[in-house]
Amino acid sequence: MAFQYQLLAQQITQKIYTGELSADQRLSSLRQFAAQQRISLNTARSCYELLEANGLIYVKEKSGYFVQEQAPGREIAVPEHPDFQPKVREISNLELQIQIHEAAIDSKLIHLGSIQLSPNLVPSKALSRSIQRALKYCKPEDFLYSDRQGHVRLREALSAHWSEDGFHIAPEQIYVSNGCMPALSVMIQSLSAEGDSIIVPTPNYNGQLQLLALLKRKIIEIPADTEGFDLERLEQAMQYSGAKLCLLTANFQNPLGFCLSNAEKQKIAQLAAKYQCHVIEDDIYAECSFSAARPLPIQYWDQQGYVIYCGSVSKSLSPSYRVGWFCIPPRLKHLHAKLIIQNISVNTPLQLGLADLIYSRAYRQHLSQLRPKLMKQVEQYRQFIVQAFAGVAVRINHPQGSYALWLQFPEHVDGLALYYHALQQGINIVPGLLFGEDRRYNNCIRLNAGHELSAEIQQAILQLAHWVKHGLSTAVQVNAS
Structure with missing residues (x-):
């Protein structure tokens, strides 16, 4: 603590x-x-x-x-975002999505792509102690097949942990999963069918779009920017599109990093009930806030049972600990048997270890130490990127939490070509093309700021900048001739 x-x-x-x-x-x-x-x-x-x-x-x-006066920081322009009318779309670029996902986990590449914490920010000693204690004091039945809903001790620990942050979910409503994406998958399949449309603000996390494509769902995009997304468009989509499911992140959305206001979250919960349109809330970044207080989820204002709360410790603790959850409101209790069948049991020692980490207060202490480090580190990245791209009209988001950076270049810079160039140099980034349809974000890329800004990463960013500058210089010469 x-x-x-x-x-x-x-x-x-x-x-x-x-x-x-x-x-x-x-x-x-x-x-x-x-x-x-x-x-x-x-x-x-x-x-x-x-x-x-x-x-x-x-x-x-x-x-x-x-x-104390801090190192002078340059004012950085935030990305501009196109306006567009929502309509039902097939998700394209699935093969490219899968290829880039595989590259993102290649340990031989410099990690500027996949959003993950540096191992140096993981409380490995505290985790080790918690798992050892969990094994020492576990009961004989803990060595049998585990409860498909999740070990009751972890569910109780999570419930108590969230209560300290101001929102309450009963242990019997919590289902432990193998990370956040499996949780989203189970709920999407339980609340929709193949061919159905899901409302999604874009630019949106490419992994979610890849999941929807694999599940053969269509999407209805609504415009998002660094301040949030258009609630009027959201209501119109709920009212007229026929969609009965939304996939939303209200706290530090990937890739833009915005955090909706409490009034906006309350409005979303009210709209969900009004139009009987379920909201699957991915709250995986909430504990990576730059302030001391964790922001409340949309679920806090859900009075009618139309919000399904999902999350994981992958971004706040470690991606290797595949422990996540989805939480169903009482009105969806009839889905219990179906959810139990679809959910895959999670390693019991890991569940008990995480429960111990929470109860011992070591997880809270980790978060209190992590948040100011992330805030400082993300700002270091932003300032270095601006310096590296000096002379280029680069725009960068200013996240209020998490560590995803969204870079926007002049329109004729091809983010996909930059991705392939970076890959040849042993650098992993994610092109903006994958975060929505119609190539709206092709002049954008997303970078991970979860690792320390080491000399190696600085050199990688300088290589990206060199490629962009060279391309812009060549374009100017061609136009001049």
């Missing part, structure tokens, strides 16, 4: 990085801060000492504490 001074330091860090606290701004004195926060003087001192150690504040003798 994170100590109170660490949580307070994280809150101040967020205010510094977002500009709410400006360089050289004077902070409250230790005694004032302690009184404001209702904490002891020692706790206040520990908070300020941690901020000072992290280079975020400094002390002037007989004057107090001040915000």
